[in-house]
Amino acid sequence: MRVGIIGAGAAGMAAAFALGKAGHQATVYEGASFLGGQASTFDVGGGRLERGYHHLFTSDTDIVDLIHELGLGPKMAWIESTVGIFYDGKIYNFVTPADLLRFTPLSLIDRFRLGLVTLYIRRYKDWRKLEPFVASEWIRKYAGKGVYDVVWGPLLRGKFGAHYDKVGMPWFWGKIQTRFASRGKGLKGMQRERLGYPMGSFAEVFEVLEQRINELGGEVHLSTPVRSIVVEDGRATGLEVLDSGGNSVTHSFDAVLSTTPSYVFPRLVPSLPQDYVDKLQRVDYLAAVLVILVLKEPLSKIYWLNIADRSIPFVGLIEQTNFVDPSMYGGKHILYISNYLDESSPLFNMKDSDLLEEYIPHLKKINPRFDRSWIEEWHYHKVAAAQPIIGANYSAQLPDHRTPIKSLYLANTTQVYPEDRGTNYSVRMGKHVADLIMQDFV
Ligand SMILES: Cc1cc2nc3c(=O)[nH]c(=O)nc-3n(C[C@H](O)[C@H](O)[C@H](O)COP(=O)(O)OP(=O)(O)OC[C@H]3O[C@@H](n4cnc5c(N)ncnc54)[C@H](O)[C@@H]3O)c2cc1C
Structure with missing residues (x-):
């Protein structure tokens, strides 16, 4: 089977690798001149640095397994992190339970409340029950205004700016789960958080991935934006791309996977049914x-x-x-x-x-x-x-990876749920959608 993939980020590259390993031919088209999408790098001081800071959590097993499979395991470093809060002109360390006890901007009662609510969320497994709530209201109600104003409110504003009060509670639940997973279980949970980094940078992971995709008969084309997805009789049959010479060229495929953001996807395939487009536009x-x-x-x-x-x-x-x-x-x-x-x-x-x-x-x-x-x-x-x-009650609005158009699939960060987006989840999603494509092809 020949599969055309739009985007050489974590999702597109992981899907191409999975398809290649199963004997299919994957061709990846990337509009940018570099691999890695949001996890791409640029050169600084003789090294390579991510455009946006990147680390891994110990729970990021899909990408860590991939890094090992690519032979880059020895390059993975797990490093004790230092996290702090700048409040009222002072930096407070915020890593261990002892740091929490010393965090004087909160009253003693609020410090205990913060500790207890964090522990409660960490042990809470049924995130679906949290779906109806937005995080800001839930936190204010259960952790109190003091904790919200000083600790978690700034975190929500930091991540979501003016949209801080729209974020669904599962996002917050997911954040607590991943951060605590990086400290170990049981008594180890009292330890410092350890975060991972591939010491050759994320660029090296993508480069080795590209080599392996090529060895498996696939191709990765940079600086080759996709202009449209060809649809014939309700089925995706190809991709129209702009080649390096600026010429529009159409390639035929048995299936197409897009890893573009939700607002880009309908522009590439105008015949997408409106109810699916509506779901994409909700995020x-x-x-x-x-x-x-x-x-x-x-x-x-x-x-x-x-x-x-x-x-x-x-x-x-x-x-x-x-x-x-x-x-x-x-x-x-x-x-x-x-x-x-x-x-x-x-x-x-x-x-x-x-x-x-x-x-x-x-x-x-x-x-x-x-x-x-x-x-x-x-x-x-x-x-x-x-x-x-991602707002409240999102599971009912989650766009399906299998789109209403036959042989056309979507895998982007709005479909990572309930966890927050991250390279790990894009790798996991890329592999999952490659499986869906293979199931549908038989
Ligand atoms: C500032 C920042 C910090 C982050 N920190 C972390 C972190 O610490 N740890 C972590 O794991 N994750 C982190 N992430 C998230 C992580 O980078 C992303 O979740 C992940 O890389 C997304 O991968 P993707 O393949 O799903 O999407 P993308 O990386 O967005 O890939 C999609 C690709 O599609 C391409 N594309 C779009 N339209 C077209 C077109 N028409 N034709 C061809 N190509 C097209 C894009 O150029 C892009 O390369 C961070 C992200 C940011 C922005």
Whole structure:
């Protein structure tokens, strides 16, 4: 069987690999000039760095197994993470139960409430019962206003901006599950969280994956955007692509898998029935807007710093070199300044250099010694469709991987549920949809 795949991110590449291993021929078309989609990298200090910070949790078994299968297991590092909250002019460590006890911005009662509610969610298995609730209301009701205002409210705003109050409770449940899974079971649950990173960067994982797809008879074409999906008699039969010379070329396939965001998909296949399109349109996305500073000195000792201070115009500071060693990037210190924004946000529309200027004065609040002379280089990336906003009662609205058009399949991050999107789930989904395609073909 010949399968045409749109997108060389984690889902498309995992599907192509699975199909190749089963003896089918997968051809991947990617509009960008690089592999990896949202987990792609760029060059910094002689190393490769993800456009948006990336790590793995110990529960991310699908991608970790894939990394091992590709022979990159020895490159996987599991590193104790340092997580903090910046609140009221101070950085608080937020990793161990002892850190929670020392977290004085919350009253003693609220600290216990936070601990108890976290434990409750962690042990709660039936996430479907949480589906009718939005996270912000549930947290306020059960953990209280204090906990919401200081800890989890800023986390929700950090991830979802103005849409913080639409997010369904299963998203929050999923976050607690993955973060605690990364600490181990039982007494080990009291340990520090360990996060994983493939030390050759995610780019190496995608490159080896591409090699293996090629060896199995598949193909990966970069800088080759798909313009439309060919549909004949209610069945997908091919892809119209723009080749490297800018010519429109049509290729025939037995089945087509699209891994594009939901808003792109109907543009490629206008004959998609309206009820399916309606499901796709129910989910909005936020873009990740990242300013990346290459610094002479570290800003802090924390890898992941949540900013719970609304006078600061960014929501997270992720210092990559407090996670992996600066020697990976020529001895430089790497800091992501992160925001998730929609198109109506002034910060989303700001020129990159203006955004940098907007951010710089606030870095002194985190470290008063910070000086702009520390900045040796800076980079700006806007990752579209970075975070789908998944609301309450979503399972009834989840678009099926098998679309109403025969031989046409969709696998994108809006179909990852109840977990939050992540490379692991895209790999799992890619393999799953490859299985569906093979089942349907017999
Ligand atoms: C800032 C940020 C931080 C993140 N942090 C983590 C993390 O720490 N750990 C983790 O596991 N995950 C993380 N993620 C999420 C993870 O990167 C994604 O969930 C995952 O990579 C999505 O893979 P995908 O294949 O489903 O989609 P994508 O990566 O979006 O791939 C889809 C591909 O389709 C291509 N495409 C679209 N339209 C066309 C067209 N018409 N023709 C051809 N190609 C097309 C796109 O260019 C893209 O390459 C993060 C994401 C972001 C943005």
